[in-house]
Amino acid sequence: MTNLAMNLVHTAAKHPDRPAIRLGDSVLSYAQFEQASQLVAALLTQHGVRPGDRVALMLPNVPHFALLYYGALRLGAIVVPMNPLLKEREVAYHLSDSGARLLFVWTGFEQEGEAGAVLAEAKTIVVEPTTWPGLLAGLAPVAEVHEADADDTAVILYTSGTTGKPKGAELTHANIARNVEICADELIFVSEQDVVFGGLPLFHVFGQTASLNAAIYAGACLTLLPKFDPRAALETIARDKVTIFQGVPTMYTVLAHFPERDHYDTSSLRVCVSGGAALPVEILNAFESAYSCIVLEGYGLSETSPVVSINRLDQRRAGSIGVPVSGVEVRIVDDSAVDVPVGEIGELIVRGHNVMKSYWGKPDETAQAIPDGWFRTGDLARRDEDGFLYIVDRKKDLIIRSGYNVYPREVEEVLYEHPAVAEAAVVAFPHPEFGDEIAAVVALKPGAAAEPDELREFVKAKVAAYKYPRVVEIVTALPKGATGKILKREITLTTV
Structure with a gap:
């Protein structure tokens, strides 16, 4: 049986x-x-x-x-x-x-x-x-x-x-x-x-x-x-x-x-x-x-x-x-x-x-x-x-910027190396010249501080020029599903 x-x-x-x-x-x-x-x-x-x-x-x-x-x-x-x-x-x-x-x-x-x-x-x-x-x-x-x-x-x-x-x-x-x-x-x-x-x-x-x-x-x-x-x-x-x-x-x-x-x-x-x-x-x-x-x-x-x-x-x-x-x-x-x-x-x-x-x-x-x-x-x-x-x-999350493939996880791994970052999600938004442009949405650790420019430069120093996020937004928390998985589809960028 x-x-x-x-x-x-x-x-x-x-x-x-x-x-x-x-x-x-x-x-x-x-x-x-x-x-x-x-x-x-x-x-x-x-x-x-x-x-x-x-x-x-x-x-x-x-x-x-x-x-x-x-x-x-x-x-x-x-x-x-x-x-x-x-x-x-x-x-x-x-x-x-x-x-x-x-x-x-x-x-x-x-x-x-x-x-x-x-x-x-x-x-x-x-x-x-x-x-x-x-x-x-x-x-x-x-x-x-x-x-x-x-x-x-x-x-x-x-x-x-x-x-x-x-x-x-x-x-x-x-x-x-x-x-x-x-x-x-x-x-x-x-x-x-x-x-x-x-x-x-x-x-x-x-x-x-x-x-x-x-x-x-x-x-x-x-x-x-x-x-x-x-x-x-x-x-x-x-x-x-x-x-x-x-x-x-x-x-x-x-x-x-x-x-x-x-x-x-x-x-x-x-x-x-x-x-x-x-x-x-x-x-x-x-x-x-x-x-x-x-x-x-x-x-x-x-x-x-x-x-x-x-x-x-x-x-x-x-x-x-x-x-x-x-x-x-x-x-x-x-x-x-x-x-x-x-x-x-x-x-x-x-x-x-x-x-x-x-x-x-x-x-x-x-x-x-x-x-x-x-x-x-x-x-x-x-x-x-x-x-x-x-x-x-x-x-479906693959970002294609100016014909180059950008894998969000690779960029997210770099963001996690920053001592102030607790959670990060990298997403695309449409761009008239490049097709896709890259954005990072980040939640910081309790008591930590970081500015968007600082995080952008941190990533820029560690990846090829076409990969770093041109837009960085800091939020209190990222949207999550029932299991705690970050839901990229529910992320709304406020500055683009």
């Missing part, structure tokens, strides 16, 4: 009394988790959910997300995770596009959730801790697990929609199960002794596979943080003796520069994993120096379950996304899908057990993304002579 829910069944049988999910002082053992997932399956059955039906979850990082997730999978239903911050029309789109007829929404977010559900003709159940036990009271547990085929869809994950409306990536039980095994058994070696930091959104593929599912598979404890905050994160690490920290670059940036970090005991950390966006080398070095813990940078996408490649504990290079994981092939190709020589830049394409089944209900987009069995990532990359991969930039 391939059903991902069997991981919970097996772990609960093996380690019934070990802590599975923790939120603050509240702890759920594996036996309790398994029993609750059986009751959730009964609740879903009561509401007419059958195998293949879509069940939408609009919850933050709370234990109820995990219970609903595994309860739905147990029935053979398809989980549609959604950001609880979505607004009415966005909720309606996700529900209508996926065909979900049942939405679970966390208390405090029900106004937008219910309004969107009405538009999509879906039913809403508000999840509130005090009333939750009543929803499950008197139900007969569903002990059996639906026999899912390897190619059955387990989850529909909506992409961030940087181009057009979000598309739902169909990840199968086999997609996720294999990626989970690789994360736990080959990459970060998760065991039942580990405590995994649960600050990545569980509705996002990184947090879902590498945190929730990997912890359940290995019998580790997942300690949840509903909203990332550096102080709360450090308190969680110190209190629960977190051994595995997983985050996106903005989390590492904030923690590396947090002035009170030495007040917290983080000595339990044994490995950290970064993904979701490129991790600037300066931030990696600053974090490792501050916390005396190795950071493994990896790479993946919603469409690849997500892990494609990662650095290893015994084999890593700063600035690299490592080498492909077991069973995954990558190529770097030009616009004609011809492999480029070692060291040259091209588009990274992927083939393997991790590549999604399709975009839900979108055969044309699926064929465009996977025309020949190789998934087009849209990311520009290069490979060195030892096989290590380096993401250069998003293909």
Whole structure:
């Protein structure tokens, strides 16, 4: 049987009394988790959910997300995770596009959730801790697990929609199960002794596979943080003796520069994993120096379950996304899908057990993304002579100034070297003579000071003349998505 829910069944049988999910002082053992997932399956059955039906979850990082997730999978239903911050029309789109007829929404977010559900003709159940036990009271547990085929869809994950409306990536039980095994058994070696930091959104593929599912598979404890905050994160690490920290670059940036970090005991950390966006080398070095813990940078996408490649504990290079994981092939190709020589830049394409089944209900987009069995990532990359991969930039973020290619990440790396810079994003704006012109938007470290001219000259001294930003704007904070990734599409330049 391939059903991902069997991981919970097996772990609960093996380690019934070990802590599975923790939120603050509240702890759920594996036996309790398994029993609750059986009751959730009964609740879903009561509401007419059958195998293949879509069940939408609009919850933050709370234990109820995990219970609903595994309860739905147990029935053979398809989980549609959604950001609880979505607004009415966005909720309606996700529900209508996926065909979900049942939405679970966390208390405090029900106004937008219910309004969107009405538009999509879906039913809403508000999840509130005090009333939750009543929803499950008197139900007969569903002990059996639906026999899912390897190619059955387990989850529909909506992409961030940087181009057009979000598309739902169909990840199968086999997609996720294999990626989970690789994360736990080959990459970060998760065991039942580990405590995994649960600050990545569980509705996002990184947090879902590498945190929730990997912890359940290995019998580790997942300690949840509903909203990332550096102080709360450090308190969680110190209190629960977190051994595995997983985050996106903005989390590492904030923690590396947090002035009170030495007040917290983080000595339990044994490995950290970064993904979701490129991790600037300066931030990696600053974090490792501050916390005396190795950071493994990896790479993946919603469409690849997500892990494609990662650095290893015994084999890593700063600035690299490592080498492909077991069973995954990558190529770097030009616009004609011809492999480029070692060291040259091209588009990274992927083939393997991790590549999604399709975009839900979108055969044309699926064929465009996977025309020949190789998934087009849209990311520009290069490979060195030892096989290590380096993401250069998003293909669509490439700036072409006077016919010269400018890769924003290269310029951003230089900005991060300035002692006053906390975050940086390099973007293009139209220019009548050069086509694209270059701008940098920068947020400074707490208490730091720098002038735009100073930052511009700093970069100018370190890169070719066509690469440095002609416009530099300093802001209090850069716009970010749910996972903390900087959203360049939401940056508005005020001086051009």
